[in-house]
Amino acid sequence: MIRKSYLLSPGPTPVPEKVLAAASEPVLHHRTPEFSEVFLEVSEDLKYVFQTKNNVYILASSGTGAMEAAVVNTLSPGDKVITINGGKFGERWGNIGRAYSLNVHEIKLEWGEPFTGEQLSAELKKNPGVKAVFAVLSETSSGSVYDIKSYGEVTSKTSAILVVDAVSGMAAVPCPMDEWKIDVLVSCSQKAFMTPPGLAYISLGEKAWKMYETSKLPKFYFDLKKYKKNLEKATVPWTPAVSLIMQQKKSLKMIKSAGLENVHEHHRIMAEAVRAGVKALGLKLFSKCPGNVVTAIKVPEGIDGKKLVKVMQNKYGSYIAGGQDPYAGKLFRIAHLGYMGAFDMITALSALEMTLSELGYLLEPGISVAEAEKVIKENWK
Amino acid sequence: MIRKSYLLSPGPTPVPEKVLAAASEPVLHHRTPEFSEVFLEVSEDLKYVFQTKNNVYILASSGTGAMEAAVVNTLSPGDKVITINGGKFGERWGNIGRAYSLNVHEIKLEWGEPFTGEQLSAELKKNPGVKAVFAVLSETSSGSVYDIKSYGEVTSKTSAILVVDAVSGMAAVPCPMDEWKIDVLVSCSQKAFMTPPGLAYISLGEKAWKMYETSKLPKFYFDLKKYKKNLEKATVPWTPAVSLIMQQKKSLKMIKSAGLENVHEHHRIMAEAVRAGVKALGLKLFSKCPGNVVTAIKVPEGIDGKKLVKVMQNKYGSYIAGGQDPYAGKLFRIAHLGYMGAFDMITALSALEMTLSELGYLLEPGISVAEAEKVIKENWK
Numbered sequence: 001m002i003r004k005s006y007l008l009s010p011g012p013t014p015v016p017e018k019v020l021a022a023a024s025e026p027v028l029h030h031r032t033p034e035f036s037e038v039f040l041e042v043s044e045d046l047k048y049v050f051q052t053k054n055n056v057y058i059l060a061s062s063g064t065g066a067m068e069a070a071v072v073n074t075l076s077p078g079d080k081v082i083t084i085n086g087g088k089f090g091e092r093w094g095n096i097g098r099a100y101s102l103n104v105h106e107i108k109l110e111w112g113e114p115f116t117g118e119q120l121s122a123e124l125k126k127n128p129g130v131k132a133v134f135a136v137l138s139e140t141s142s143g144s145v146y147d148i149k150s151y152g153e154v155t156s157k158t159s160a161i162l163v164v165d166a167v168s169g170m171a172a173v174p175c176p177m178d179e180w181k182i183d184v185l186v187s188c189s190q191k192a193f194m195t196p197p198g199l200a201y202i203s204l205g206e207k208a209w210k211m212y213e214t215s216k217l218p219k220f221y222f223d224l225k226k227y228k229k230n231l232e233k234a235t236v237p238w239t240p241a242v243s244l245i246m247q248q249k250k251s252l253k254m255i256k257s258a259g260l261e262n263v264h265e266h267h268r269i270m271a272e273a274v275r276a277g278v279k280a281l282g283l284k285l286f287s288k289c290p291g292n293v294v295t296a297i298k299v300p301e302g303i304d305g306k307k308l309v310k311v312m313q314n315k316y317g318s319y320i321a322g323g324q325d326p327y328a329g330k331l332f333r334i335a336h337l338g339y340m341g342a343f344d345m346i347t348a349l350s351a352l353e354m355t356l357s358e359l360g361y362l363l364e365p366g367i368s369v370a371e372a373e374k375v376i377k378e379n380w381k
Numbered sequence: 382m383i384r385k386s387y388l389l390s391p392g393p394t395p396v397p398e399k400v401l402a403a404a405s406e407p408v409l410h411h412r413t414p415e416f417s418e419v420f421l422e423v424s425e426d427l428k429y430v431f432q433t434k435n436n437v438y439i440l441a442s443s444g445t446g447a448m449e450a451a452v453v454n455t456l457s458p459g460d461k462v463i464t465i466n467g468g469k470f471g472e473r474w475g476n477i478g479r480a481y482s483l484n485v486h487e488i489k490l491e492w493g494e495p496f497t498g499e500q501l502s503a504e505l506k507k508n509p510g511v512k513a514v515f516a517v518l519s520e521t522s523s524g525s526v527y528d529i530k531s532y533g534e535v536t537s538k539t540s541a542i543l544v545v546d547a548v549s550g551m552a553a554v555p556c557p558m559d560e561w562k563i564d565v566l567v568s569c570s571q572k573a574f575m576t577p578p579g580l581a582y583i584s585l586g587e588k589a590w591k592m593y594e595t596s597k598l599p600k601f602y603f604d605l606k607k608y609k610k611n612l613e614k615a616t617v618p619w620t621p622a623v624s625l626i627m628q629q630k631k632s633l634k635m636i637k638s639a640g641l642e643n644v645h646e647h648h649r650i651m652a653e654a655v656r657a658g659v660k661a662l663g664l665k666l667f668s669k670c671p672g673n674v675v676t677a678i679k680v681p682e683g684i685d686g687k688k689l690v691k692v693m694q695n696k697y698g699s700y701i702a703g704g705q706d707p708y709a710g711k712l713f714r715i716a717h718l719g720y721m722g723a724f725d726m727i728t729a730l731s732a733l734e735m736t737l738s739e740l741g742y743l744l745e746p747g748i749s750v751a752e753a754e755k756v757i758k759e760n761w762k
Contacts (some may be wrong), residue, residue, distance in 0.1 A: 005407070007407075007408075007410060009410060011620065012408050012410060012411065012620065012623060014407075014408075015407070015408050015624075020404065020405045020406070020407070020408075021405050023401065023404030023405060023577075023624060024401045024402050024404060024405045025401070026386070026388075026395075026396070026401070027388075027393050027395075027396050027401075027571075027577045027578075029388060029390060029393060029700050030393065030578070032694075032700070060441065060442050060443045060446070060578070060579050061441050061442050061446065061602065062441045062602070062619035062620045062621070062622075063619070063620065064601075064602050064618075064619040065441070065442065065446075065602045065619075067602075068601050068602045095601065096601045099599055099600065099601040099604070100599045100601070101599065188620075190408075190620060196404075196408045196622065196623055196624035196625075197408075197411070197441070197620045197621065197622050197623055197624075198441050198579045198580075198622030198624070198625055199579075217599070218480055218481045218482065218598070218599065219480065220445075220449050220476065220477045220480040220481070221442065221443070221445050221446045221448075221449045221603075222602075223480070237445075238443035238444070238445040238446075239392065239393065239443045239444065239569075239571060239578045240443075240578065241443075241577065241578050241579030241622070241625070242393060242577055242578055243404060243577035243578075243579070243625075244577075244579055244622070244624075244625070313413075319410050319413070
């Protein structure tokens with residue numbers, strides 16, 4: 001048989017063919033009006049997705065680079081900060097903070113456990129003098145989406161800034177920066193932005209820029225004031241990743257022409273289809289606050305979780321993700337993120353049925369697909 | 382007329398068509414054996430170009446990110462360092478050093494002025510306790526190539542490390558890391574590596590790794606120990622810029638199949654052809670230590686240097702570079718770097734002749750081309 005591969009993991013996600021093709025165009029020189037035009041268009045379209053009046057800066061880095069930029073541009077050694085750690089990426093905020101000698105108060109949640117604005121409010125009261133709260137919109141390690149809106153309500157009433165890692169969540173689930181009072185928002189190219197990895201995005205509101213002025217952490221490559229100055233000249237301080245920006249232009253146009261709300265709605269439908277499918281198989285969702293980005297599913301009793309992922313990938317070419325760290329082998333994750341359509345979800349469920357059967361799990365073939373079809377049909381537009 | 386564009390500037394340089402096309406292939410998931418294979422191949426081929434037994438780490442960043450990585454992975458606040466500033470990029474070493482609270486002893490040269498190993502030796506004697514010497518292989522702002530070999534001879538006899546920015550020089554002119562006793566060597570994808578911008582490369586020798594252990598500068602995204610650990614698992618700590626790495630694989634194969642020495646020889650011939658051409662026009666080279674990467678040429682008396690560059694670009698589609706900072710309008714630069722062939726040099730010279738004529742400079746049409754042809758013909762293989 002001809003082996004086809006299906007990217008069904010939470011990043012890198014499938015890149016639309018015309019976005020791939022854009023990288024075959026000759027690389028524009030980055031100090032020309034032609035490139036400046038592309039650059040400004042992408043910068044503007046990023047503001048549309050971030051739903052902000054603030055500038056969005058384009059870095060040549062992974063998402064982690066933009067997370068680091070959020071830290072070094074606002075804080076000073078010894079600053080007290082709160083990090084909400086509900087998984088790999090929440091944990092990373094703490095690791096970055098400690099690497100930069102911040103006084104990190106880490107709220108360690110069980111993976112998949114929700115955390116409310118009220119809880120955050122209580123933590124802020126218990127810890128006076130906190131300079132920043134670090135949160136994650138979509139924690140891909142556990143398939144959770146947190147209530148960032150409530151964090152904004154709470155944090156905006158204090159002198160602390162709210163910093164949000166929206167790497168996998170942005171453009172998949174709502175996260176309007178200005179309306180939700182987010183002070184620093186971070187994302188990158190390879191998730192719902194439907195572009196290969198290599199670009200990261202960061203936006204700072206006024207409150208965060210004020211903290212820039214007193215921030216004493218050292219910075220150079222990620223020094224956002226340099227990016228701010230250069231944006232006025234329609235460029236960046238260092239050689240930009242031109243071809244990736246040319247690609248990002250194309251995928252942002254796709255998002256804009258569909259309309260951001262419709263893109264969010266698409267992700268909701270895909271997620272509901274997957275959830276309906278896996279529930280029909282008698283499987284259980286892992287997260288108590290599941291989101292529309294990636295669905296984490298508990299590996300059923302008696303099934304080897306690592307083998308499940310291997311068979312899905314190696315035999316059926318369906319690149320889902322396994323569990324990480326404490327949950328390696330205990331959960332698996334199906335993404336419905338970015339350029340994934342209804343029949344990609346059907347593919348995932350069908351491959352999952354065949355895999356589970358093969359591993360000795362009793363199921364009625366087709367049942368998950370049937371349940372997913374219901375959701376898709378009801379919502380098809 | 383149909384307008385064709387010619388990239389004749391020192392980066393981004395032209396990307397070979399088959400390297401462009403590689404970015405249209407589906408993006409590999411970065412936690413798969415397929416990607417690991419590509420990744421290890423690129424890592425190995427980078428060692429070939431760096432001429433080193435050390436690992437070469439692949440960062441998702443501009444070259445400046447790798448320069449910063451060189452600083453934060455080896456030094457501590459207050460450390461005394463020497464930076465050799467003969468232009469924009471030598472100056473950058475000082476700027477990064479000061480941003481990280483190093484005690485920077487900057488040797489400020491006239492642009493285009495050489496600096497010898499003997500001079501460095503004297504500086505090191507005058508400044509005991511220097512922890513690192515920061516140099517530039519090819520200073521693109523002035524078209525100079527410095528005598529890194531002699532710096533290695535001198536520095537290796539001290540406790541200081543030699544850190545070299547070879548962003549534009551690597552794979553264009555010789556810079557064998559191990560043989561020349563370079564402790565930290567930095568380059569990136571978009572110059573002689575013939576790949577779009579977005580990847581940076583860095584390699585550390587043993588002496589530099591020893592300094593890592595005592596280095597107190599904060600680091601996270603650029604923390605090379607994380608890269609070292611991940612390389613053992615054939616991956617990187619953060620999502621790599623997969624499509625650029627897939628492209629870099631293709632262009633490294635081109636370099637390897639031509640042979641590194643032949644690639645250097647190619648650059649020598651291109652540079653000599655350009656130098657012969659511009660001399661025939663009565664123009665003067667700017668640098669007293671010109672290299673085979675980019676040729677900086679003085680704008681002749683009575684000619685508007687900024688207009689010269691504009692006419693070259695806008696009318697003839699020949700994207701040469703102007704002068705920077707103090708030399709804006711006073712010099713212009715023709716690159717012969719990466720995927721540029723003999724007839725690209727002829728194009729540059731022909732466009733230059735037509736431009737100069739138009740601006741009122743008296744010349745014999747064809748004379749620069751004739752002189753370049755001589756060089757090319759003599760060396761054609």
